[in-house]
Amino acid sequence: MxxxxxxxxxxxxxxxxxxxxxxxxxxxxxxxxxxxxxxxxxxxxxxxxxxxxxxxxxxxxxxxxxxxxxxxxxxxxxxxxxxxxxxxxxxxKDWVREWMDQFQPMQFGQNLWIVPSWHKAPNAQAINLMLDPGMAFGTGTHPTTAMCLEWLDTNPPAGKTVIDYGCGSGILALAAQKLGATKVSGTDIDPQAIQASEQNAERNHASIDFALVQNFNSEPVDLLIANILSGPLKELASEFERLVKSGGELVLSGLLTTQADELIEHYKKFGFELSELATTDEWARLSGHKV
CATH class of the missing domain: 3.30.70.100 (Alpha-Beta Plaits)
Known part of the structure; x- marks a missing residue:
């Protein structure tokens, strides 16, 4: 037609x-x-x-x-x-096929790939996450998600406990587990995000606990990753202080480069030293540790 x-x-x-x-x-x-x-x-x-x-x-x-x-x-x-x-x-046109053709396997760092289910993994020996574009945020195409995936590839959390705060599609939680984390959990304010994350975990044969923020409970962890927005990141500083172990790592993304300095200073009040800044276009990623 x-x-x-x-x-x-x-x-x-x-x-x-x-x-x-x-x-x-x-x-x-x-x-x-x-x-x-x-x-x-x-x-x-x-x-x-x-x-x-x-x-x-x-x-x-x-x-x-x-x-x-x-x-x-x-x-x-x-x-x-x-x-x-x-x-x-x-x-x-075959609109479904045209839509599918827009999404190709994507590599992040040296070893991590995001592969849509209708594609064959380009490198079977790499760490491949099977993830289809969907309604929940986070399939690797946005610069903030990409920067978090690249950080995980460079700093694999082998043997660590991890929280993906604002999990969206669960992509960062999945990557953390595939890269060796011993226990991973994720949370979000959107029920649809929790559903999408659980479905993606099942597709990737991953055991990850996902829960809405109001139902989320966790002991302090070795690494917390939050890819959301600068406003919520600022509001959540005290919660992240509670959820990250002393000496633990914190990765924040979803903010603009112009918002980075303010967020760095704000998190100092809660015991975090965010000393590493990475940028892509106008977007920024902060990483560091809890003193």
Whole structure:
């Protein structure tokens, strides 16, 4: 089946009402995209961020009268009366295959690979984590996740106890166990993340305890890794002080390079010396130990 795509750029307050209108008149899907390269680095928890200028892309059946769709939108939303709508035909494709082809095995450091289930591991002798892209955050494609995986590959936690705080897909917990950790646990505020982490652990034949933050309980560990955002990282400093052994290691990521110095100083108050800074683009990773 072929499709008709109708696209327009609107201000933030208009995006949601326009999406609702397009759905009401027959759109099979509506997607929001950034219309002017405006990154949203740290949205408020529980919010769905929309850009100040948002590209609204709607997909309709090929038999749809696009002119009538645009006229209906403009009649019901007068502010868009003179607005430009781009209409284009979209060729029929195997969308699932096209999506799958975007994800290839990825190497982190010397020995660690993330391999989608539909691919063969490029190096059978390496440490291969079978992980498919999903709804939970963390499949290695984001720089902050990549920097944490590279740290683990360079500093394998053999014989250590580890917490993955803000586990997302469980990728860092899985990597830690595959790299020799004796006991690994993970936690997150999102039930979907816990479910995804448990499924990924089962797929990789890994025994890891995952629990929601409100149900999470752990003795102090040798290594805690947290790949979240700078705001929560700052708030969690006292909790991390409790969860990391004296002399234990702490790895923090998910922050911007401009936020690193403030976080380093903040964690000093809780007994942490974060002396190592790594960066990729505008993102940073801090690592160090508890004094």
């Amino acid at each position: 072929a499709w008709i795509q109708i696209t327009t750029d609107v201000a933030e307050p208009v995006a949601e009402p326009l999406s609702d209108m397009m759905t009401e008149i027959g759109a099979v899907s509506v997607t929001f995209m950034d219309a002017q390269d405006e990154p949203i680095y740290e949205p408020e928890l529980g919010t769905t961020p929309i850009w100040s200028l948002t590209k609204v892309m709607s997909l309709f059946d090929a038999e749809t009268n696009a002119k009538l769709i645009v006229e209906t939108i403009q009649a019901n939303m007068p502010d868009l009366k003179d607005h430009y709508f781009k209409v284009e035909a979209i060729e029929d």
